[in-house]
Amino acid sequence: MKYKSVFDIIGPVMIGPSSSHTAGAARIGRVARSLFGREPKWAKISLYESFAKTYRGHGTDVAIVGGLLDFDTDDKRIIKALEIAKEHNIQYEFIEESAVAEHPNTARIIIGDENGELELVGISIGGGKIEITELNGFHLKLSGHHPAILVVHNDRFGVIASVSNILGSHEINIGHMEVSRKEIGKMALMTIEVDQNINESIIEEISKLPNITQVARVVD
Amino acid sequence: MFKNVSELVHLAETQNKQISEIMIEQEMEVTNRSRKEIIAQMDKNLTVMEEAVERGIRGVTSHSGLTGGDAVLLQNYIKKGSFLSGETILDAVSKAVATNEVNAAMGTICATPTAGSAGVVPGTLFAVRDKLQPTREQMVKFLFTSGAFGFVVANNASISGAAGGCQAEVGSAAGMAAAAIVEMAGGTPSQCAEAMAITLKNMLGLVCDPVAGLVEVPCVKRNAMGAANAMVAADMALAGITSRIPCDEVIDAMFKIGQQMPRSLRETAEGGLAATPTGRSLEAKIFGVPRVKRD
Numbered sequence: 001m002k003y004k005s006v007f008d009i010i011g012p013v014m015i016g017p018s019s020s021h022t023a024g025a026a027r028i029g030r031v032a033r034s035l036f037g038r039e040p041k042w043a044k045i046s047l048y049e050s051f052a053k054t055y056r057g058h059g060t061d062v063a064i065v066g067g068l069l070d071f072d073t074d075d076k077r078i079i080k081a082l083e084i085a086k087e088h089n090i091q092y093e094f095i096e097e098s099a100v101a102e103h104p105n106t107a108r109i110i111i112g113d114e115n116g117e118l119e120l121v122g123i124s125i126g127g128g129k130i131e132i133t134e135l136n137g138f139h140l141k142l143s144g145h146h147p148a149i150l151v152v153h154n155d156r157f158g159v160i161a162s163v164s165n166i167l168g169s170h171e172i173n174i175g176h177m178e179v180s181r182k183e184i185g186k187m188a189l190m191t192i193e194v195d196q197n198i199n200e201s202i203i204e205e206i207s208k209l210p211n212i213t214q215v216a217r218v219v220d
Numbered sequence: 221m222f223k224n225v226s227e228l229v230h231l232a233e234t235q236n237k238q239i240s241e242i243m244i245e246q247e248m249e250v251t252n253r254s255r256k257e258i259i260a261q262m263d264k265n266l267t268v269m270e271e272a273v274e275r276g277i278r279g280v281t282s283h284s285g286l287t288g289g290d291a292v293l294l295q296n297y298i299k300k301g302s303f304l305s306g307e308t309i310l311d312a313v314s315k316a317v318a319t320n321e322v323n324a325a326m327g328t329i330c331a332t333p334t335a336g337s338a339g340v341v342p343g344t345l346f347a348v349r350d351k352l353q354p355t356r357e358q359m360v361k362f363l364f365t366s367g368a369f370g371f372v373v374a375n376n377a378s379i380s381g382a383a384g385g386c387q388a389e390v391g392s393a394a395g396m397a398a399a400a401i402v403e404m405a406g407g408t409p410s411q412c413a414e415a416m417a418i419t420l421k422n423m424l425g426l427v428c429d430p431v432a433g434l435v436e437v438p439c440v441k442r443n444a445m446g447a448a449n450a451m452v453a454a455d456m457a458l459a460g461i462t463s464r465i466p467c468d469e470v471i472d473a474m475f476k477i478g479q480q481m482p483r484s485l486r487e488t489a490e491g492g493l494a495a496t497p498t499g500r501s502l503e504a505k506i507f508g509v510p511r512v513k514r515d
Contacts, residue, residue: 001221001223001375002374002375003371003374003375004250004251005247005250005251006243006246006247006258006262006364006367006368006371007247007261007262007265007367008371008374009332009333009366009367009370009371009374009379009396010262010265010330010331010332010333010341010363010364010366010367010370011265011330011331012330012331013264013265013268013328013329013330013331014328014329014330014331014335015326015327015328016322016323016324016325016326016327016328016329016335016338016435017323017324017326017335017336017434017435017436018334018335018336018435019331019333019334019335019336019338020334020380020381020382021435022335023331023335049382049483049488050382050486050487050488053433053487053488053489053490054430054433054434054487054488054489055433056433056507057284057430057432057433057434057435057489057506058433058434058435059326074328076328079326103383104380104382104383104483104486104487104488105380105382124380125380125383126333126334126374126378126379126380126382126383126388127331127333127334127374127379127380128331128334128335195252
């Protein structure tokens, strides 16, 4: 079941005009920001299908940039997000893609600064609910509605167990977990949705484990 | 977790509870939160809805200038007393319009189930409030009942115009509202389901064809008629009229119709009203040039 809570239906409280094109778009931008861990210096945003055709009218552009600035769906600053991004010296670019996407409301966001970059694909499935379907080339399924951590690691035995042991020792319950890899024995990604927020010390503990390359946190 | 309307109605009737209560209990179980927290969150949503209705009734205009002010016109017309249909129904229509006008003006609203269809549920709620004089608690329950039916639609069909057309947005919203009106008026859980089925049947096939891609034309007036549809269907269900096609099958039909709908009629602003000469000229006026290729 894609929708689990009544507040997915009666909600979110948001700035209009479209739950999928404005609120959902803001949420996709905010997940990208949260995974990147800081304000990006530049952003390339590709829009597909209904997003590409109607983004100006719906404020999808404004909303994604608002999300990149860490604004929530009901934050009135979303309306002025493009101006605020300019004040922060963030370079942004929108690309209207003509390719057919898996979902009619799809955005590919590439953000970065001098220290790194991140590429993410998000879909807005209706009523403001979103899913992250791709991160740095990995396919995944992340709702963005629960606290989650993403762990990039080497594809070796025992790595998954060692990460879940640490979560278990801090009494953090895993609600949903997915592992994907590009090739056997190479780089892999764990997507772990949990019930409680994970604090920085736990992230550090996981980062120190053998075969772990990167740990990113998505706070609810 | 209830998967469909028939399970939802069965749960309510065997436990002798209202639909709203089943929804509250499920939310407590799924999210592991207390009743108090859940009710408080819904109460906040209700406040957002009330503020949007009040703001819209005072009058707003969207940035494009395409919509705004119709809720005021209708309220003034009701006050003159010369209306033909009925006071409660027109009040519901004007309050649905009010909410969507605020949405179009980039105001704050609560999606029910989406922003484009955010007018129907609060519009009908604040209109029947004057007639039924519910307590605040009953008004919050109205939103849980709406949410329960919307939850089934979202999981079994769609609530996205881009995926399923306007039938998935205003159609779902109107069905949700009809069911909640029935509960508030003292109807049974089965009657709630009948009202939802009757409403949605009359919204099947509705396409999503926004002029210039804006959630304004025809969205605002579709919310108006969604509210009217919900009010009439609620009265029909309360009168004992049933739908020959069960509610779950209507929802399934809506899903399949959405899948068969061409892309041009699913929120791309390429077909329908968006592609009319006036639709295109409004688009050109707002954006300087026609953004979307002509057919």
